[in-house]
Amino acid sequence: MEELLKVKDLKTYFYTYEGVVKALEGINLDIYKGESLGLVGETGCGKSVTALSIMRLIQWPPGKIIDGEIILDGKDLLKIPEEEMRKIRGSDISMIFQEPMSSLNPVFTIGSQISEAITLHQEVDKKEAEKRSLDMLDLVGMPDAEKVMKQYPHELSGGMQQRAMIAMALSCKPKLLIADEPTTALDVTVQAQILDLIQKVNKEIDSSMLLITHDLGVVAQVCSRVAVMYAGYIVEIGTAKQIFKNPYHPYTKGLMHAIPKIHVETKRLEVIRGVVPNLITPPSGCRFHPRCDHMMDVCKKKAPPTVKVEEGHYVACFLHGGVK
Amino acid sequence: MSKYIMEAENVKKYFPIKGGLFSKIVGYVKAVDDVTLKIKKGSCVALVGESGCGKTTFGRTILKLLEPDDGRILFEDKNLAEIKGKKMREMRKNMQIVFQDPNSSLDPRFTVKNIIGEPFTNFTKIKGEELVKKVLELLELVGLKKEHLYRYPHEFSGGQRQRIAVARAIALNPKFIVLDEPTSALDVSVQAKILNLFQDLQEKLDLSYLFITHDLSVAKHMADNIGVMYVGKLVETSETESLFEEPLHPYTQALLSAIPVADPDYKVMRAVLKGDVPSPANPPSGCRFHPRCPEAKEICSKEEPELKKVGDGRLVACHLY
Numbered sequence: 018m019e020e021l022l023k024v025k026d027l028k029t030y031f032y033t034y035e036g037v038v039k040a041l042e043g044i045n046l047d048i049y050k051g052e053s054l055g056l057v058g059e060t061g062c063g064k065s066v067t068a069l070s071i072m073r074l075i076q077w078p079p080g081k082i083i084d085g086e087i088i089l090d091g092k093d094l095l096k097i098p099e100e101e102m103r104k105i106r107g108s109d110i111s112m113i114f115q116e117p118m119s120s121l122n123p124v125f126t127i128g129s130q131i132s133e134a135i136t137l138h139q140e141v142d143k144k145e146a147e148k149r150s151l152d153m154l155d156l157v158g159m160p161d162a163e164k165v166m167k168q169y170p171h172e173l174s175g176g177m178q179q180r181a182m183i184a185m186a187l188s189c190k191p192k193l194l195i196a197d198e199p200t201t202a203l204d205v206t207v208q209a210q211i212l213d214l215i216q217k218v219n220k221e222i223d224s225s226m227l228l229i230t231h232d233l234g235v236v237a238q239v240c241s242r243v244a245v246m247y248a249g250y251i252v253e254i255g256t257a258k259q260i261f262k263n264p265y266h267p268y269t270k271g272l273m274h275a276i277p278k279i280h281v282e283t284k285r286l287e288v289i290r291g292v293v294p295n296l297i298t299p300p301s302g303c304r305f306h307p308r309c310d311h312m313m314d315v316c317k318k319k320a321p322p323t324v325k326v327e328e329g330h331y332v333a334c335f336l337h338g339g340v341k
Numbered sequence: 342m343s344k345y346i347m348e349a350e351n352v353k354k355y356f357p358i359k360g361g362l363f364s365k366i367v368g369y370v371k372a373v374d375d376v377t378l379k380i381k382k383g384s385c386v387a388l389v390g391e392s393g394c395g396k397t398t399f400g401r402t403i404l405k406l407l408e409p410d411d412g413r414i415l416f417e418d419k420n421l422a423e424i425k426g427k428k429m430r431e432m433r434k435n436m437q438i439v440f441q442d443p444n445s446s447l448d449p450r451f452t453v454k455n456i457i458g459e460p461f462t463n464f465t466k467i468k469g470e471e472l473v474k475k476v477l478e479l480l481e482l483v484g485l486k487k488e489h490l491y492r493y494p495h496e497f498s499g500g501q502r503q504r505i506a507v508a509r510a511i512a513l514n515p516k517f518i519v520l521d522e523p524t525s526a527l528d529v530s531v532q533a534k535i536l537n538l539f540q541d542l543q544e545k546l547d548l549s550y551l552f553i554t555h556d557l558s559v560a561k562h563m564a565d566n567i568g569v570m571y572v573g574k575l576v577e578t579s580e581t582e583s584l585f586e587e588p589l590h591p592y593t594q595a596l597l598s599a600i601p602v603a604d605p606d607y608k609v610m611r612a613v614l615k616g617d618v619p620s621p622a623n624p625p626s627g628c629r630f631h632p633r634c635p636e637a638k639e640i641c642s643k644e645e646p647e648l649k650k651v652g653d654g655r656l657v658a659c660h661l662y
Contacts, residue, residue, distance in 0.1 A: 237607075
């Protein structure tokens with residue numbers, strides 16, 4: 018498959034009064050054309066920071082991308098000037114956030130917000146932009162799209178707001194859509210609608226997707242490949258089938274056992290002992306070692322390299338190689 | 342004595358909507374509209390539904406944290422409407438609640454000792470060293486340590502804070518606890534620990550739970566019986582297993598098929614519902630689900646379906662049955 022975006026050794030730190038938060042500690046990630054990659058992990062593991070780093074939206078101070086490359090179509094996004102980056106945001110890469118209400122501007126109508134995105138990135142006049150906005154709203158299944166064009170965000174329900182956000186994000190036919198917990202604030206029946214919609218529309222305009230979520234169910238239903246993050250590292254990456262059916266990393270296994278399941282009878286949930294470490298003074302070596310049941314001496318000393326365990330399936334754990 | 346710890350019969354809770362110059366009442370939000378639910382001693386009943394369906398209001402109403410507008414609430418055969426003042430205060434020892442967000446349900450200026458000790462100082466004469474001993478016992482029971490005693494809530498993680506809230510709830514040996522979305526704010530690995538804790542405590546202390554949640558997989562894991570709510574109404578109640586084997590109400594069916602399953606091989610044909618949850622201030626006529634129901638008939642928009650017995654131990658409010 019053809020590569021669209023390549024993230025290489027990405028490091029993002031936050032400089033706070035309490036110390037340096039090492040939020041990303043060398044992330045490697047490929048996103049292929051037309052695929053949807055899921056990025057899962059618990060609160061504070063660096064999922065959203067990864068997305069914001071790719072968009073170059075990390076605010077300084079306190080945050081800074083200190084090392085690495087983000088290559089989109091052969092261009093390193095970390096080396097280009099800000100003006101050029103602004104052109105890429107919203108046209109080549111666009112983003113949907115968790116809370117539609119706080120990412121839509123409350124004082125502009127839905128129509129003018131979507132048209133704005135279109136006029137900024139495409140050379141069309143206002144009339145044409147409005148027409149395209151209307152088409153986008155139709156595409157995302159907005160009932161009564163013409164009326165919604167003239168409405169303000171607060172007049173719409175959460176699900177409808179998220180539809181409007183999706184219409185805006187996809188209005189310039191981006192190559193990559195980053196969806197950061199797009200359905201976390203929604204109810205399950207509405208979540209199902211939105212997930213179906215994102216998949217359908219994404220296919221229609223032929224773009225790739227990076228879906229960030231903590232919900233393993235959503236990932237299993239939507240994504241073809243999955244990356245699991247823990248404390249600033251990607252610990253395992255592979256196809257959805259590999260990750261869900263045959264996980265290698267002890268953390269991935271732990272996560273799979275911790276979810277209550279609908280179709281399997283479980284009397285008691287298995288848990289991962291301990292808590293997520295703080296990233297100012299993370300554990301040495303493999304950051305998971307204090308919570309791991311298979312901890313070896315080497316785990317305390319150095320960070321495990323990412324090794325290939327089967328075709329397309331990579332894991333960062335000394336249990337599966339990398340010990341010398 | 343009946344086998345139920347809590348019986349709620351035809352409970353209604355309306356919130357007035359005020360408007361106009363003189364704050365006249367212009368309408369009501371029918372948050373809980375004629376809900377009947379019984380909870381057996383030692384069992385866990387889950388109440389599921391989407392946001393705004395009235396599950397939290399119901400939970401608070403049966404504890405009389407909100408005054409019901411109509412209906413009868415029996416706690417161990419005693420009608421709560423007739424119990425007032427001091428006596429009600431005594432009753433509250435037996436019924437407790439754990440809220441969704443431990444950040445806002447714990448006082449930031451209280452130490453753990455004060456938070457968990459407060460029920461004792463309020464209701465008993467225990468103090469001093471004996472109080473500390475009691476608090477330490479509770480801390481151990483919920484999986485916290487001795488050194489946590491003099492810390493403040495902000496020094497703990499979300500999961501630990503929820504444990505503190507649980508310790509406070511079980512301090513006076515209650516018989517019945519309402520768990521209002523107790524794990525919704527937590528990560529899956531932390532959620533698993535807290536759910537296990539609830540199961541342990543239920544066994545050790547012989548508790549009954551009303552577990553309010555929007556997550557059906559959590560409900561399935563925890564509950565013996567499940568009630569499904571939609572816009573203030575109970576649409577289906579059933580034993581957990583039969584509900585998941587064969588959901589009867591179209592809304593329950595839609596809810597079940599909308600859950601994303603953590604298994605890539607399990608691609609379900611999702612009966613995706615159209616539209617949004619209607620507002621309880623202006624619910625649709627007849628069956629409240631009819632505008633979104635794939636099987637709606639003419640009668641559904643006119644007549645409100647009653648909860649009817651279908652099969653053994655199942656109640657469904659739908660014209661199909």
